[in-house]
Amino acid sequence: MKILITGGAGFIGSAVVRLAVSRGHEVINLDAMTYAACLANVAPVADSPLYSFEQADIRDPSALAEIFARYQPDAVMHLAAESHVDRSIDGPRTFIETNVMGTFNMLEAARDHWNVQGRPETFRFHHISTDEVYGTLGATGQFTEDTPYKPNSPYSASKAGSDHLVRAWHETYGLPIVLTNCSNNYGPYHFPEKLIPVIILNALEGKPLPVYGDGLNVRDWLYVEDHADALLLVLEKGTIGRSYNIGGENERSNLELVRTICDILDRLRPGAAPYADLISFVKDRPGHDARYAIDPTRIREELGWRPSVTVEEGLERTVCWYLENEDWWRPMLGRHGVGERLGKA
Structure with missing residues (x-):
């Protein structure tokens, strides 16, 4: 396929770009190159004849129309988004403009393209979202595709809004869409403002390892390359109009996660004292969801997908x-807001 991938210079998007090109798909990487984007993320495929890059903003409808007309994609994988909860607390406007209005622009550009092409049955618009749209869980239970939306942060609310737009464009206009909601991703090329890279890099620098609140908030952790594999599978074989929850089947509390990283570093790069001695509990962020957990039954039973990597691996x-x-990571530390405590409002 010829796939237009938005946000392909970001963390998850670049993993999808690398995997798609390795599997023989032609990829057009559309990215605005905001603070978290890095073209080094796609360097392994940048010289491939199957790869093209377009710097454009999904908030610019005219740029999107020109790119669709020039490349004539067979499918869209829409990953471009503002995604850091703490930043959304400090500056929600950018999240609404990018995640809601940007998705609206993408849907309209895709719909115009689809109509001009004669509404091909093979066209797909794959919208990639998050489990955070469902809100928070108690000690038990899991999110299913039928869980009511109840977002609790400006970020998750903006993603919930974009999900609803995608569903509406399918129901109202017939646009052939698939939608996925994933759990927390981690892995190579993870921008160093998120928990796992913060812990790794702070430990290497001998700095405090910040853990919000009591550290008992639970997340389901999904290795980013497993996620990329699932996303391409849903694009190719998912049922039109259907959503799929993608989870790592690896629930851990933040404190458990941090201690595991410390144990790994103690083995691989031992310091003068155990890295766990650097753990520092800091004031929790507002509206911090207690627990996320995904029920992956649908994607497992319908498409045969399961994660291949445990959280320890x-x-x-x-x-x-x-x-x-x-x-790769050293230059990132100088980017806007990295290393600062955000989201304290």
Whole structure:
């Protein structure tokens, strides 16, 4: 297929770009190159004849129309989004403009393209979203595709809004869509403002390892390369109009996760004292969801997909990658807001 991938210079998007090109798909990477984007993320495929890059903003309808007309994609994978909860607390407007209005622009550009092409049955618009749209869970239970939406942060509310637009464009206009909601991703090329890279890099620098609140907030952790595999599978074989929850089947509390990273670093890069001694509990962020957990039954039973990497295996790979790729992460530390405590409003 010829796939237009938005946000392809970001963390998850670049994993999809790398995997899609390796599987023989032609990829057009559309990215605005905001603070979290990095073209080094796609360097392994940048010289491939199957790869093209377009710097454009999904908030610019005219740029989108020109790119659709020039490349004539067979499918769209829409990953471009503002995604950091703490930043959404400090500056929600950008999240609404990008995640809601940007998705609206993408849907309209895709619909115009689809209509001009004679509404081909093979066209797909795959919208990639998050489990955070469902809100928070108690000690038990899991999110299913039928769980009511109840977002609790400006970020999750903006993603919920974009999900609803995608569904509406399918029901109202017939646009052939599939939609996925994933759990927390981690792995190589993870921008160093998120929990796992913060812990790894702070530990290497001998800095405090910040853990919000009591550290008992629980997330389901999904290795990013497993996620990319699932996304391409849904694009190719998912049922039109259907949503699929993608989880890692690896629930851990934040404190458990941090301690596991410390144990790995103690083995691979031992310091003068155990890295866990650097753990520092800090004031919790507003509206911090207690627990996310995904029921992956639908994608497992309908498409035969399950994650291949346990959280222990994935964290080991991730730590090793950061130890071996300082030339990638070191320049990132100077980018806007990295290393600062955000989202305290």
